[in-house]
Amino acid sequence: MIVSAVGEPPPPTAVLQAVRALAQGVPIGIPTDTVYGLAVDPFRPGATDRIFEVKRRPRDVSLPLLVSGVDQALDVSTAVPALALQLMEHYWPGPLTIVIPAAPGLGADLGEDELTVGVRSPDHPVPQALCAAAGPLATTSANRHGEPPMTSANEVAETFGDAVPVVLDAGICAGSPSTVVDCTGRDLKLLREGRIPWAELVTFSG
Numbered sequence: 001m002i003v004s005a006v007g008e009p010p011p012p013t014a015v016l017q018a019v020r021a022l023a024q025g026v027p028i029g030i031p032t033d034t035v036y037g038l039a040v041d042p043f044r045p046g047a048t049d050r051i052f053e054v055k056r057r058p059r060d061v062s063l064p065l066l067v068s069g070v071d072q073a074l075d076v077s078t079a080v081p082a083l084a085l086q087l088m089e090h091y092w093p094g095p096l097t098i099v100i101p102a103a104p105g106l107g108a109d110l111g112e113d114e115l116t117v118g119v120r121s122p123d124h125p126v127p128q129a130l131c132a133a134a135g136p137l138a139t140t141s142a143n144r145h146g147e148p149p150m151t152s153a154n155e156v157a158e159t160f161g162d163a164v165p166v167v168l169d170a171g172i173c174a175g176s177p178s179t180v181v182d183c184t185g186r187d188l189k190l191l192r193e194g195r196i197p198w199a200e201l202v203t204f205s206g
Contacts, residue, residue, distance in 0.1 A: 001157075022137070027163065030127055034195070037066075038141075056144050058145070063138040064097050067120070076117055084100050092121040094121070095177070096181070142160075149177070152169075176194050177194040
């Protein structure tokens with residue numbers, strides 16, 4: 001089912017339908033500031049298994065979390081390096097995913113890596129509203145693993161069918177993917193270059 005989520009903030013009825021689906025442990029389709037994504041509540045038993053299955057993504061490729069901001073990121077992490085906090089304050093909301101140490105006993109199923117967590121606060125009203133209402137969401141781009149990401153709600157609905165019962169539609173989302181950096185070591189490490197250039201991040205961290 002495609003549900004219109006156009007507006008800032010998005011319609012409360014659209015957010016409510018999505019939150020209800022998340023509470024049932026099923027994946028939903030969401031627009032972001034990059035491309036369309038699939039999201040689940042990783043604290044619901046079995047929810048993450050469903051997103052790995054529908055995406056055909058191996059479990060050793062862990063899922064990042066979308067968060068509403070720095071406070072939610074700190075809730076799921078521990079011993080966050082000062083550089084990571086500086087990056088959050090400077091680049092969020094925006095297309096930067098930051099890998100930091102996960103909180104012990106986090107209880108979120110994100111894949112096989114339980115020691116770290118990738119967090120991002122997206123610059124889009126829909127995931128912001130969902131994270132505010134339902135908490136951090138495990139997410140991945142809306143596509144089969146290894147295929148190009150989808151840029152419209154119709155693509156998501158047609159490809160995944162009943163496996164993704166709610167798709168929030170906010171128009172075309174065709175931005176570059178987020179840049180992913182690892183802040184768990186002594187030096188900042190690039191895991192994937194996206195919209196934010198690595199050269200800029202190196203200068204920032206230096």
